[in-house]
Amino acid sequence: MKKKNILVILILLVISVVSIIFSxxxxxxxxELSTLLSIFLNxxxxxxxxxxxxxxxxLPRILSAFLVGxxxxxxxxVMQGLFKNSMADPYIIGTSSGxxxxxxxxxxxxAGAGLPFFAFIGATGATLMVYVLATKNGRAPVETLLLSGVxxxxxFSAILSFLMYNAGKSLHQIVFWLMGGFxxxxxxxxxxxxxxxxxxxxxxxxxRDLNILSLGEDDAGTLGVDVELxxxxxxxxxxxxxxxxxxxxxxxxxxxLITPHVMRLIVGPDHRVLIPSxxxxxxxxxxxxxxxxxxxxxxMPVGVITAFVGAPFFLLLLRRRMRA
Amino acid sequence: MIIVDEISSGYGGGDxxxxxxxxxxxxxxxxxxxxxxxxxxxxLKSIAGILNLSKGIVKIEDLxxxxxxxxxxxxxxxxxxxxxAISFDYxxxxxxxxxxxxxxxxxxHESVTDVEIVNQAIDKCNLRHLAERSVxxxxxxxxxxxxxxxxxxxxxxxxxxxxxxSHLDINHQMEILNLIxxxxxxxxxxxxxxxxxxxxxxxxxxxxxxxxxxxxxxxxEVITQKNxxxxxxxxxxxxxxxxTKKPRIVSLIESGGKTGQKLKIHIISGGGSGxxxxxxxxxCGHELTAGILSIDDxxxxxxxxxxxxxxxxxxxxxxxxxxxAKLSEVISQSDAVVIAGMCVGDGNIVNIEVLSxxxxxxxxxxxxxxxxxxxxxxxxxxxxxxxRINYESDLSGLSSKISGR
Numbered sequence: 001m002k003k004k005n006i007l008v009i010l011i012l013l014v015i016s017v018v019s020i021i022f023s024x025x026x027x028x029x030x031x032e033l034s035t036l037l038s039i040f041l042n043x044x045x046x047x048x049x050x051x052x053x054x055x056x057x058x059l060p061r062i063l064s065a066f067l068v069g070x071x072x073x074x075x076x077x078v079m080q081g082l083f084k085n086s087m088a089d090p091y092i093i094g095t096s097s098g099x100x101x102x103x104x105x106x107x108x109x110x111a112g113a114g115l116p117f118f119a120f121i122g123a124t125g126a127t128l129m130v131y132v133l134a135t136k137n138g139r140a141p142v143e144t145l146l147l148s149g150v151x152x153x154x155x156f157s158a159i160l161s162f163l164m165y166n167a168g169k170s171l172h173q174i175v176f177w178l179m180g181g182f183x184x185x186x187x188x189x190x191x192x193x194x195x196x197x198x199x200x201x202x203x204x205x206x207x208r209d210l211n212i213l214s215l216g217e218d219d220a221g222t223l224g225v226d227v228e229l230x231x232x233x234x235x236x237x238x239x240x241x242x243x244x245x246x247x248x249x250x251x252x253x254x255x256x257l258i259t260p261h262v263m264r265l266i267v268g269p270d271h272r273v274l275i276p277s278x279x280x281x282x283x284x285x286x287x288x289x290x291x292x293x294x295x296x297x298x299x300m301p302v303g304v305i306t307a308f309v310g311a312p313f314f315l316l317l318l319r320r321r322m323r324a
Numbered sequence: 325m326i327i328v329d330e331i332s333s334g335y336g337g338g339d340x341x342x343x344x345x346x347x348x349x350x351x352x353x354x355x356x357x358x359x360x361x362x363x364x365x366x367x368l369k370s371i372a373g374i375l376n377l378s379k380g381i382v383k384i385e386d387l388x389x390x391x392x393x394x395x396x397x398x399x400x401x402x403x404x405x406x407x408x409a410i411s412f413d414y415x416x417x418x419x420x421x422x423x424x425x426x427x428x429x430x431x432x433h434e435s436v437t438d439v440e441i442v443n444q445a446i447d448k449c450n451l452r453h454l455a456e457r458s459v460x461x462x463x464x465x466x467x468x469x470x471x472x473x474x475x476x477x478x479x480x481x482x483x484x485x486x487x488x489x490s491h492l493d494i495n496h497q498m499e500i501l502n503l504i505x506x507x508x509x510x511x512x513x514x515x516x517x518x519x520x521x522x523x524x525x526x527x528x529x530x531x532x533x534x535x536x537x538x539x540x541x542x543x544x545e546v547i548t549q550k551n552x553x554x555x556x557x558x559x560x561x562x563x564x565x566x567x568t569k570k571p572r573i574v575s576l577i578e579s580g581g582k583t584g585q586k587l588k589i590h591i592i593s594g595g596g597s598g599x600x601x602x603x604x605x606x607x608c609g610h611e612l613t614a615g616i617l618s619i620d621d622x623x624x625x626x627x628x629x630x631x632x633x634x635x636x637x638x639x640x641x642x643x644x645x646x647x648x649a650k651l652s653e654v655i656s657q658s659d660a661v662v663i664a665g666m667c668v669g670d671g672n673i674v675n676i677e678v679l680s681x682x683x684x685x686x687x688x689x690x691x692x693x694x695x696x697x698x699x700x701x702x703x704x705x706x707x708x709x710x711x712r713i714n715y716e717s718d719l720s721g722l723s724s725k726i727s728g729r
Contacts, residue, residue: 084411137336205430212422214412218374219405223478224398224426269412 005273008266012280016066019287023062026295029053060190061182064248065290065302066283067193068182069255071245073282074200075238076256077263077274081210082234083142086264090242090256093149093235097156098126099246103177104163107170115177116189120247126152127239131232139228142217180250180303182290189248199241200279206233207271214269252303254310255282261317325350326371326482326511331380333370339378340366341535348528353505353512355526357519357546359556363535364515368486371513372403384482398426402475404488408467413458416470420445423477445476449503465496472503483507485514489521501525523547523570531555547571549631559607561629574629585727586611590655591632592675593617593664597691599626600719601664606630608723613654616643616675642671648678656682660726665691673701680708687713688726 025036035050075090083092091097102122106115130152134144164174209230213220217227242256259282260274267273289305297305327347334340341363348354356364369375371382373389382389384400402423410419423445424438446455449469454462459470468488475483485504489497497518504512505525516522522529523543531539531546533555539546544564552560552573565572589605591598591614598614599622605612615635617624627634635651637643643651651674655661661679668676679687687709695702706713716722 081412084409086411208425208428208430211414211418212425215408215410215419215422218369219403219408221374221394222372222398222401222403223422223474224395226394264412269414270418 002273005267005270005277009273009276009280012277012284016280016284016287019284020062020066023287023291024054024058026291027053027058028295056186060187061185061290061294062287063190064185064193065182066287067190067196068245068249068252069259069286070200070279070283071193071196071241072252072256072286073259073263073278074196074203074275075242075245076282077260077271077278078203078210078234078238079256080260081214081271082231082238083146084214084216086261087257088146089253090238090245091153091251091253093130093145093239094126094152094156095123095239095242095246096251096253097153097160098129099123099243100178100251101126101156101160101163103250104160104167104174107173107177108163108167111170112173116192116247119250120243122156123243123246124239126156127235127243131235140231142231145231176301177250178303179301180252180306181293181299181301182249183299185248192244193248196241196244199237200275203234203237203241204272204275206230206237207275210234210271211269250301250303252286252306254306254314255285258310258314258317259285261314265317325385326513327381327383328371329381329383331367331370331377331382333366333375333377333379335366335375339535341370341532343380344532344535344537345380346530346537346540348511348513350511351509352527353514353525355522355529355543356513356515356532357522357529358532362532362555364532365486366535367532368403368484368513368515372401372484373397395426398478400481401484402478402480402482403484404468404471404475404486406487407464407491408471410459410467413460415456416451416459416462416473417442417446417455419459419470420451420473420477423474426478441479442473442477445473448476449473465492465499468492468496468500469503472500476507480510482511482513485512487515487517490517497521519547519552519573523572524565524568544571547573549629561603561626563625563629587659587726588613588657589726590614590658590661591627591664592661593623594621594666594672596622596626597664597666598623601662601690601722602626602630602632604719605662605723606632610723613658615654616647616651616672643674648674651675652678652681655679655685658685660686660688662688662690662722662726665689665693667694667696668702669696670698670701673697673705676702676705680705685712686726688716688722689713690716690719690722 025031031050031054035047036054039051039054072090079088079090079092080086099119099122102118103115106112106118130145130148131140134140134148164171167174209225212223212225213227213230221227260278263274263278263281267277286306290302293300293302293305328345330343330345332339332342344367356367358364366375370377377390387396389397420442421434424434424442428434428438446452449472451469451473454466459467489500501521526543528541529543529546530537531551538555539551547562549560549562552558552562561574562571563574587610589610589612591601591612593601593614594617602612602614612632614623614627614632617634617636618639619636620639624634624636635647635654637647655678663676693702716725
């Protein structure tokens with residue numbers, strides 16, 4: 001691994017730690033630095049309101065936002081490698097529409113009970129369904145996966161629209177969920193988010209295989225990669241990651257698309273570097289987007305900010321690539 | 325050592341190739357040829373383990389390819405595809421290093437040995453100066469050399485080439501095929517579109533048609549006029565490359581169009597002046613004879629290559645009486661005689677002199693003579709038949725002119 005790339009990862013790691021700590025001080029309620037220190041050093045002796053704000057509201061939210069960002073970026077990097085296409089994102093094979101459908105079912109039918117669970121089942125279930133639909137004779141060509149994903153997404157969107165049409169008063173709840181945000185996260189979400197880190201480390205061990213797979217399935221096979229097994233592993237792990245992200249924060253767009261794309265420009269296409277650097281960069285992106293919404297934008301859905309910043313940035317990259 | 329034994333396979337909808345067997349010697353270069361849809365690429369994919377076999381077995385070094393893991397296959401068998409689309413900007417070194425994948429464990433990193441082997445492969449393929457460049461910034465020929473280097477980094481016993489050079493320019497084709505041919509200790513099996521390249525580079529050829537082997541052996545045994553017309557449906561001339569002694573194919577382009585009328589035409593030529601005329605008239609479906617020609621004349625080889633009957637003599641000898649009588653007889657049975665402009669001397673003037681004996685055969689002359697005869701023999705001979713001589717300048721219209729009479 002090149003020295004420059006190790007340095008990039010280290011720098012991102014340091015910025016991540018600093019950002020997480022710094023974010024604790026950010027928010028609509030001002031908390032004195034001394035109060036902050038006392039909360040961590042001597043929780044029982046500190047101001048109870050500040051204690052509640054920092055430990056039960058801000059910290060889980062900061063960690064959740066960071067971890068969801070990590071997950072979306074890693075899943076995006078893996079999907080782009082798998083589909084040999086830098087325009088792919090973690091939602092490309094039905095994850096977001098499946099998650100949205102699950103969430104909507106929970107809201108409309110069960111009044112919002114078990115929403116994250118339903119969203120997770122919807123997201124991962126959709127990916128599984130796409131895989132089954134695209135498989136014939138034990139093989140699932142990536143083109144077929146992609147097309148099945150698009151078709152199934154549309155189908156789910158149709159059901160979602162139907163549910164929204166009949167949702168009545170709970171419509172605004174679905175709409176808010178679709179935009180994505182971290183209003184209601186707690187420690188459970190932050191701990192669930194840790195699975196994203198484990199899954200990402202697991203995926204890292206398949207990064208050399210993923211490099212080779214991005215040359216095409218036939219080539220990868222002749223170079224000693226068990227292509228079908230690898231695809232299954234990658235799909236399961238990355239849909240788990242994306243599913244958890246969707247369950248925690250809804251379908252937040254553009255992070256999974258932009259982050260790996262930008263990091264590829266900086267560190268190159270090698271997934272052994274691209275996956276860890278995308279992980280930190282994605283976490284940072286979403287953490288700061290969420291910091292902005294909770295500090296300056298009066299709790300606007302964070303998905304609005306990521307898309308608002310992400311889309312023009314993406315177009316800029318696209319124009320630059322067209323010139324090259 | 326690779327053994328392909330009675331294999332059949334296809335893409336799920338029935339077998340495309342059926343019962344194919346062969347076993348190249350170590351280090352041999354075997355070419356697989358055949359018309360489009362004959363199953364060449366299917367055969368290669370079946371050997372590589374990309375397609376599952378429905379029957380038969382492929383063994384490399386006594387290992388059954390269908391029973392060993394992809395990693396084990398990758399250590400014995402390298403594949404060079406026709407074209408590799410690389411979506412991301414990997415460096416040349418990175419791509420060649422991917423050839424070592426099968427040797428590196430999941431939880432380990434490439435070793436010093438791996439780097440050394442990759443560097444050797446890069447040097448062998450003359451890629452040193454490109455090693456740090458992105459594969460998407462180099463030319464198609466260079467990229468194909470990268471893919472070959474990647475296959476070499478696998479340290480394979482067998483190298484499979486699926487039309488590995490067919491989209492490259494001739495200079496790159498030859499560069500790459502020279503490189504491959506010189507790989508000692510590696511058995512090469514390649515699918516070829518270009519029969520001349522196949523003949524030039526392969527030790528043995530296998531001709532496929534309809535998914536079955538219909539001919540195999542040395543290039544000159546497989547590339548024959550008969551096989552070309554039977555399996556490719558082309559009318560081609562197979563001659564011998566004077567430098568490499570390998571068969572060489574010249575396909576004939578329809579020039580005059582078939583007249584429907586099949587005439588007997590005798591061609592008098594020498595020193596290569598008659599080749600074009602022979603091919604042109606042969607294409608129009610006429611029954612041709614030629615001569616008298618010395619057997620070292622290039623017109624003789626040309627006539628033989630399209631199966632024209634030739635009256636011939638040994639080099640530097642004059643035709644005897646019997647041969648001249650035969651010439652006279654052949655001409656008298658012809659509907660026309662065509663003379664190609666050539667050098668005429670006392671040795672070959674007999675070919676033209678004989679025409680004065682056959683009073684009613686029309687004579688067509690194409691091109692100019694260089695007269696080296698003594699006592700103006702050429703002028704005399706032409707004068708004797710001047711009433712029936714037609715001087716032509718246009719080869720393409722010759723056949724219809726002759727038929728039109």
